[in-house]
Amino acid sequence: MIEITDLTKTYNRSVHALNGVTLTIGTGMFGLLGPNGAGKTTLMRILAGLLRPTSGSATIFGNDVATLRGRMGVKALLGYLPQELGLYPNLNALEFLDYMAILKGVNDARQRRAQIDRLIQQVHLDDVAQRPLKTYSGGMKRRIGIAQALLGDPRLLIVDEPTSGLDPEERIRFRNLLVDMAQDRAIILSTHIVEDISQSCNDLAVMRGGRVIYRGAPADLIEQAKGHVWIVKGQRPDEQLILVSSLQMHDGVHYRAVGDASRYPGAVAAEPSLEDGYMWLMQDKRAGEREAARQQ
Amino acid sequence: MTARQILTMARFEMLMAFRRRSLVILQVLFLASILFFANISRETNQTSVIVLPGEGSTPARIEDLNTLPEDAIPVWMRGVDLNLWYRSGGVSTTLIAALIIMGIAIVMFTNESIPLDRQYRVRELLDAMPLSRTAYLAGKVLGVWGGLLAISVLAALFSAVILRILLGPYDLRYLALLWLAFELPLILLAGGLAVLLTSWTRTRRGAVLMSLLVLPIVILLVALGIMSLSGIGVFIHPAYAFHILLSPDESAVEVVIGRIRDALPTLLGSLIASWCLAYGWQRLREGR
Ligand SMILES: Nc1ncnc2c1ncn2[C@@H]1O[C@H](COP(=O)(O)OP(=O)(O)OP(=O)(O)O)[C@@H](O)[C@H]1O
Ligand SMILES: [Mg+2]
Numbered sequence: 001m002i003e004i005t006d007l008t009k010t011y012n013r014s015v016h017a018l019n020g021v022t023l024t025i026g027t028g029m030f031g032l033l034g035p036n037g038a039g040k041t042t043l044m045r046i047l048a049g050l051l052r053p054t055s056g057s058a059t060i061f062g063n064d065v066a067t068l069r070g071r072m073g074v075k076a077l078l079g080y081l082p083q084e085l086g087l088y089p090n091l092n093a094l095e096f097l098d099y100m101a102i103l104k105g106v107n108d109a110r111q112r113r114a115q116i117d118r119l120i121q122q123v124h125l126d127d128v129a130q131r132p133l134k135t136y137s138g139g140m141k142r143r144i145g146i147a148q149a150l151l152g153d154p155r156l157l158i159v160d161e162p163t164s165g166l167d168p169e170e171r172i173r174f175r176n177l178l179v180d181m182a183q184d185r186a187i188i189l190s191t192h193i194v195e196d197i198s199q200s201c202n203d204l205a206v207m208r209g210g211r212v213i214y215r216g217a218p219a220d221l222i223e224q225a226k227g228h229v230w231i232v233k234g235q236r237p238d239e240q241l242i243l244v245s246s247l248q249m250h251d252g253v254h255y256r257a258v259g260d261a262s263r264y265p266g267a268v269a270a271e272p273s274l275e276d277g278y279m280w281l282m283q284d285k286r287a288g289e290r291e292a293a294r295q296q
Numbered sequence: 297m298t299a300r301q302i303l304t305m306a307r308f309e310m311l312m313a314f315r316r317r318s319l320v321i322l323q324v325l326f327l328a329s330i331l332f333f334a335n336i337s338r339e340t341n342q343t344s345v346i347v348l349p350g351e352g353s354t355p356a357r358i359e360d361l362n363t364l365p366e367d368a369i370p371v372w373m374r375g376v377d378l379n380l381w382y383r384s385g386g387v388s389t390t391l392i393a394a395l396i397i398m399g400i401a402i403v404m405f406t407n408e409s410i411p412l413d414r415q416y417r418v419r420e421l422l423d424a425m426p427l428s429r430t431a432y433l434a435g436k437v438l439g440v441w442g443g444l445l446a447i448s449v450l451a452a453l454f455s456a457v458i459l460r461i462l463l464g465p466y467d468l469r470y471l472a473l474l475w476l477a478f479e480l481p482l483i484l485l486a487g488g489l490a491v492l493l494t495s496w497t498r499t500r501r502g503a504v505l506m507s508l509l510v511l512p513i514v515i516l517l518v519a520l521g522i523m524s525l526s527g528i529g530v531f532i533h534p535a536y537a538f539h540i541l542l543s544p545d546e547s548a549v550e551v552v553i554g555r556i557r558d559a560l561p562t563l564l565g566s567l568i569a570s571w572c573l574a575y576g577w578q579r580l581r582e583g584r
Contacts (some may be wrong), residue, residue: 011584049422052583070425086417092309130379148421167548201323226416 001026002047002156002186007056008210009042012132016043019210020056029182031197031218033278034207040190041083044158045206047188049074056076060156076105079154083161083190084143088135093125093144096133097151104152121145122177124170125179138165146174150181158185174198198222198274206281218274225272225280230261237261242283244276258283302435303526309409310446318405319443323503325405326451327395330390331458336464337386346382348373358382360574373546382468387459388538391474392522394455395482399518400487403511407442407503410574414498428579433571439485447549448475448483468534477498477528482521485563489514492570496577500502512535519567524559527552 002025002277009018017039033041046057048203056066063073088131088250098114105130106289120129123143128136131145139210149159154281157232163171176191178187179200191197197204197285198218214221230241234257237243241259272280315320316420345355349370356364359376362377413419422432459466494506495511527548529536532546 038488045436050420052584072428072581075424076427078424080421082420082424084417086420088308088312088416088418090312095311100421100425103301103422103427105301105426107300128467167571229505 001061003057003059004043004047005057007046007058008054009046009051010054012217015071018046018053019212021026021207021212023205023212025186025188025203027184027186028203029181029201030186030188031201031204032188032190033194033197033204034190035282038207039210040207041160042210044160044190046186047074047156048078048080048158049262054161074156074218079147079151079157079159079161080242081149081159081286084115085141087133087136087141087144090132091131092132093120096144100148103261106152115151115153118135119150122150123147124173135278139167139170141236143167143170155185157181157185159187159246160190161191161192163191163193166206167245171196194273194275194278206278208282208285213285218277221277221281222274223270223277225258225277226267228258228260228280229258229270229272229276230259230264231270232261232264232267234255234266235264237264242279244279297331298428299440301431302438305432305435306438307560309436310443310521312351313406313409313439313443317446318408322401322405322444323447323450325401326394326447327454328400329394329401330451330455331443332397333390333393334386334458334462336393337390339361339537340389341383341386348378351571353437358411359534366523376533376535377467380458380533381533383463383531384462384470384536385538387466387471388526388540389473390459391479392453392526395479395518395522398451399486399515400511402444402483403490403507403514404504406478406487406490407497407510407536408490408500409440410495411497411499411503415500423512423582429575429582433495433574433578436495437488437491440491441484444483444487446482451477467536470529470536473532478522478525482518482525485521485567486514486518488567489517489570492567495574496581512540513566517563517571521563524555527555 004023007018007021008016010016012294020040021043024231032043034040042051046065047051047060049065053066060074061077064070065074090100094116096293097119098112101112101116106115120126123146125140125143125147127142133141142162146159146162149157159178163174166174173194178189181187181211189197189201202217204214204216204218204221205212234252236246237255237257237259238254241257241261244256244258246256247254256270258276310319314430314583327438345357346370348356353368353370356368358379361382366374373381413422452571455475456468456471459471490507490510493510494503497503497506527537529538530548530552537548
């Protein structure tokens with residue numbers, strides 16, 4: 001159980017990365033969405049015990065991250081995949097994972113060996129496990145990062161954009177792996193690939209400007225966009241609408257747009273996806289902010 | 297768990313230092329400096345006649361040293377093989393001179409240990425491990441020390457052989473004592489200072505620049521160590537106190553012990569101070 005109360009983080013006394021985040025996260029998959037700079041990484045780094053909050057509190061399975069003891073407690077049950085991952089270039093995958101496993105406290109050699117073999121297979125790197133990590137491609141490095149995060153069977157898994165750079169097959173495989181693991185542990189996942197969340201998370205938060213602007217089930221976010229998603233044929237929608245996609249079809253271009261497109265002839269309402277829900281939420285917030293600015 | 301973590305870190309640090317060639321380069325520099333100064337010692341040892349210390353001594357040929365009449369030898373020098381003793385002087389100058397070069401090499405090639413974690417972006421991962429600040433620093437220092445120890449063993453064997461070839465027979469006990477009680481402690485001191493004092497830099501390049509600032513401090517401390525430790529030959533025989541600037545007598549042992557006692561606080565203190573600095577820096581920047 002993770003309890004976050006009124007958490008703020010200010011970098012260098014001027015950059016307000018988090019502005020009062022309050023969240024309760026249980027076991028299962030929890031998705032974090034939000035534009036660049038929303039504060040997702042900042043929040044995850046605080047939860048991982050890497051960053052001290054400026055104010056507010058966060059308690060993870062009873063460990064308060066404001067204290068050194070609490071942070072060490074969190075780290076003992078944590079698997080973490082940073083957004084900017086680096087590996088030791090001169091070690092091979094087996095050595096690197098062995099090293100990380102011992103640091104995590106997997107001390108029994110047989111158990112460690114078994115875990116590493118299993119993980120290497122799960123991320124499909126058994127062919128190259130003996131090669132130095134500097135010879136790996138970006139996605140392969142990412143997969144080692146994933147394997148590393150899963151070492152020691154952590155109760156809390158924090159993965160920051162884990163699927164960026166993975167090929168579609170690996171992405172789907174990893175998603176399924178996470179869902180399998182989510183039964184009895186807490187997994188916090190941030191991503192820009194909305195589909196990853198719609199396919200795996202039952203709970204999500206959308207952040208913007210250091211605040212949580214939506215919290216709930218993906219289905220509800222989709223529900224909010226109902227009636228606001230349109231397919232417009234033949235005519236490009238104007239700036240009032242957010243263009244999600246445009247597809248060249250046999251009868252002309254089909255534009256998928258979020259907003260109110262009823263005034264376009266030939267516009268038909270479409271079934272929203274999570275991505276549409278996200279776009280609608282963002283457009284709604286922007287409109288709200290413009291309104292607030294005008295009133296001042 | 298902590299001891300296990302520290303030893304594992306040390307082990308992988310050594311492995312990586314070897315693979316990125318730092319240890320190999322250091323090893324070559326160690327051997328080269330020993331070879332260089334051993335050769336110089338050979339040249340300066342080529343005099344055929346010396347004057348033993350003490351009043352009223354007369355010049356004697358090296359080959360004749362062991363056949364000199366008893367009263368031609370100062371009292372405190374009696375009872376050693378003077379031929380071995382004479383060549384052991386060359387051992388001493390070789391190892392002392394080489395130590396200065398090795399000290400410089402150590403500072404330049406061990407400083408990257410901590411900064412590389414940041415440069416490689418692995419630090420974020422390590423910081424998320426249940427690894428205390430103390431364990432992290434200890435693992436790094438022990439890793440560097442382990443590497444230095446390994447190449448020192450090879451360098452010691454090399455010096456034993458090359459000095460035998462270039463100088464002829466010398467007192468092996470003296471060489472062993474110098475390596476154990478003189479070279480090794482100062483080599484480890486230099487390594488420890490280099491790792492800790494550059495620990496706040498974030499790249500290899502930064503560490504190298506920082507090392508240029510750290511270098512004079514380390515060399516000064518190594519020089520202090522040389523001055524205070526180089527008389528340790530007295531523990532074998534007073535005649536082996538090559539570097540205490542008096543004609544040794546019964547008090548020579550006390551003089552040497554006194555010098556070591558005087559310098560120890562400074563040498564150990566510098567190590568502890570740099571540990572505290574590194575620890576404090578880690579603590580300060582953590583969580584920003
Ligand atoms: N170390 C830092 N020092 C100063 N400002 C920072 C630092 N790290 C992040 N920020 C700022 O904090 C804000 C939130 O950054 P954060 O990395 O948490 O965003 P994010 O949601 O993870 O973005 P992205 O989707 O691009 O990864 C941004 O405005 C960023 O510029
Ligand atoms: Mg981020």
